[in-house]
Amino acid sequence: MSDVAANDGPEVEERDEAEQLRDAYNAVVRDADLQAVQLLNISFEVEPAFFGDKAKRKLDVKIELGQSDFDQEKGAVVAAVKLVVSVKKSRTTALHSKAEYLVVYENLAGHNPAAVKQFVDRVAPFACYPYFRSVFATLDWAAGTKLPPLPVHKEQSRIEKAGSPF
Numbered sequence: 001m002s003d004v005a006a007n008d009g010p011e012v013e014e015r016d017e018a019e020q021l022r023d024a025y026n027a028v029v030r031d032a033d034l035q036a037v038q039l040l041n042i043s044f045e046v047e048p049a050f051f052g053d054k055a056k057r058k059l060d061v062k063i064e065l066g067q068s069d070f071d072q073e074k075g076a077v078v079a080a081v082k083l084v085v086s087v088k089k090s091r092t093t094a095l096h097s098k099a100e101y102l103v104v105y106e107n108l109a110g111h112n113p114a115a116v117k118q119f120v121d122r123v124a125p126f127a128c129y130p131y132f133r134s135v136f137a138t139l140d141w142a143a144g145t146k147l148p149p150l151p152v153h154k155e156q157s158r159i160e161k162a163g164s165p166f
Contacts (some may be wrong), residue, residue, distance in 0.1 A: 001121070005157070009083045009103050010035075010130065012019065019064065020103075021112070021115060021118075024111065024112035024114070024115035025112075025115040025118055025119060027111060027112075027115070028108060028111050028112070028115045028116055028118075029119060029120040030064070030106060031107050031111065032106075032107060032108060032119060032123075033085070033105060033106050033107040033143070034103070034104075034105055034127060035101070035104040035105060035106045035128055036102070036104040037101060037103055037104075037128050038101060038102045038103075038104070039099060039101055039129055039131070039135070040100040040101060040102060041099070041100050042078075042097070042098070042099040042100075042135065043096070043097060043098050043099075044096075044139045044143065045094070045095070045096050045097070045143060045158070046055070046083040046091075046094070046095050046134075046143050047094045047095070049089055049092065049094050050073070050087065050094035050145060051145075052089065052097050053089070053165075055087055055135075056089050056090060057087050057088070058087065058088045059085070059086075059087050059147065060084075060085070060086050060087075061079065061083070061084070061151060062083070062084045063083050063084075063125045063129065063152055063153065064083075064084070065079065065080070065081060065083040065121055065125065066079070066080030066081060066082060066100075066123065067079075067080055068117060068120050068121065068124075070108070070113055070116050070117065070120075072107070072108075072109065072111075072113065073109070074106075075106055075107055075108040075109030075110070075111070076104060076105065076106045076108065077104070077105050077108060077116050077117075077119075077120050078102055078103070078104050079102070079103045079104075079121070079124040080100065080101070080102055081101045081102075081103060081124050081125055081128050082098065082100050083098070083099045083100075083101070083129065083132045084096075084097070084098045084103075085097045085098075085136060085150065087147070095145060095147075097136060099132050099135065099136075101128040101131070101132070103120070103123075103124040103127045103128055104127070105120060105123075119154045120124075122155070125153060126153060126155075129153040132150075133149065133150045136150055137149060137150075
């Protein structure tokens, strides 16, 4: 029986740590207040070649998390998010748009910094993406590029995240 107890020890500790982090994350979710979604800069460039054959266009949307900063004393976290849309024709980029946002959450004083980072990494892209879709749609209309609406942003599956407990 002591062999079984010895084998179960580290597994139980790992499960307890994972549960503690999950509980800390859930506490952040409960308490976080979105304070701001701020557009820092935006660019939208269209090449004349874009307006040719529509069949050869390939749309690509990328969302990149930048640096985040958690001020434990103030209970605020700020995350940078970059969104990029490009349309390629053959091997040439015919349309390119890039926007950078800051996303700010408050009411997080006393929370676990690792849980706050997991939260902001997961949620910040969802907070700013609707704003970007709206701005991009307006620029698309103004440029007469007549692209379809940008796709809905979806969270990666747990398998795609490769090991993240959230």
